Amino acid sequence: MIRIENLQKSFGSAQILKGIDLDIEEGEFVTLLGASGCGKSTLLRIIAGLERAGGGTLTYNGTVLDAANDRIFVPTQARQFGFVFQDHALWPHLSIDDNIGFPLRSYGWAKPDIARRVAEVLSKVQMSDHAGKYPRQLSGGQRQRVGIARALALSPKVILLDEPLASLDSNLRDELGHEIRKLAKELGLTCINVTHDRREAQILSDRIAVMSSGQIQKVGAPLEVFTNPQSVDIAKFLNAGNILPRNVLSPAEAASDWILLPRNAVRIVHDAPGDLSARVHDMVFIDGRFEVTVDLDGHSLTFYSETRPEHAGHVALSVAREQIVRLDA
CATH class of the missing domain: 2.40.50.140 (Nucleic acid-binding proteins)
Incomplete structure (x- = not known):
């Protein structure tokens, strides 16, 4: 579904991504796992269209989204991928239903259709009773559920998650992590997650891509990655x-x-x-x-x-x- 070939990115003289190759199948939940500065967030932002690649190609269902050498770049809004932010990124002055309906309004949906879709996605994340509240009235876990509902509003086939559980306490991280994985499977979503947290990666993922110094060092199912990390450096990072x-x-x-x-x-x-x-x-x-x-x-x-x-x-x-x-x- 998503093919990444020799993807590169530099900021000034610093090369952040050094030739990334990765295929992601439809319905897979893949986590980019690595320490701060390894390039995982930059890669996610390129997939989202928030950054342009410096080289290589990014393809979605056979359509090239980013190819620097061919001067091809499909903007973020045209990709229609859902995005879940670490800090929730909710408008504080808007109610929960208005926060979720915001992207629908920007695409010109009619009010009755927006109301119906907002109710649907709030139900999926078990937040139907909180539609009229404001972000300040919710807990961190509830705000992240709203962030997930907003990402689902436009019925995307791909959801991108930028450390979605990082701001939550450990018990809530596990609970919400299992719920996210279950929801992704129920809806047939393709998900790409970024985290530095090993436990989060194991709970959520069908496959884990371990990144270090702008490269993918190992890709595999959680069992394979943690029981056969291949190198001393990967084993140390995974605490395997x-x-x-x-x-x-x-x-x-x-x-x-x-x-x-x-x-x-x-x-x-x-x-x-x-x-x-x-x-x-x-x-x-x-x-x-x-x-x-x-x-x-x-x-x-x-x-x-x-x-x-x-x-x-x-x-x-x-x-x-x-x-x-x-x-x-």
Whole structure:
């Protein structure tokens, strides 16, 4: 549905995007995940038509939207993509129904049609009882629901989301994240989301594109991205598990080789010697289990345990070696 080929963008001498290639299928929910400054927001703005690409092409359903070399640029309003902003971007002096109806009025819709469509999208985001209120009367989560309703008003096939959950507390982020994903699937929407939050990316996405330094480093389903991040840098950013020199577990291996040992690949052994012996350094109870950090020959190793180990004592550990992933330096 959306094809991005060799897309480039510079601001002055700073190259922000360095040849982005990405295909997004109809009905997919794709997240651009990366740290601040990696280029993800710039890429989203180019897709929206809020920025022009400096090179490469952007195509939607076979129609070229942006091709700098051919001097082709379709303006934002002609693309008719929905956009959900991080800060909600609601007019404070307009009621909720007027905020949602604003883009419809700009396209010349008749008042009865606007009223009917506003009621429809408010119902979809469970905000029908708040139509006559003003943004200041709503919570952050409610304001973001209104932002989503406004993005849906023109029945777009593509919704672009710029860190839509960043301003919400953690419980509300999860709740609204699941609702956004469910709504996208029910309506058959194609969604492109931008975030630096790993959990948000996992909740929302069919696929994740990890970005760094203006390039896409890895694309895949959340399971693939987090269990096989390929490089040390990606594994560190994703906080995917324990990153260790390979020779810590296999002394015959080269010290320069790195591995990813998932936190759920290690367990405490009570009735056998185990594969490793380590000293407990720290322990916290989170989400019904213990998160244990041990010292292993000078390396920190964190894993999950259903049982409470002896604090500051030594533990025997077994390792599910089939879960170990080799990383590129």
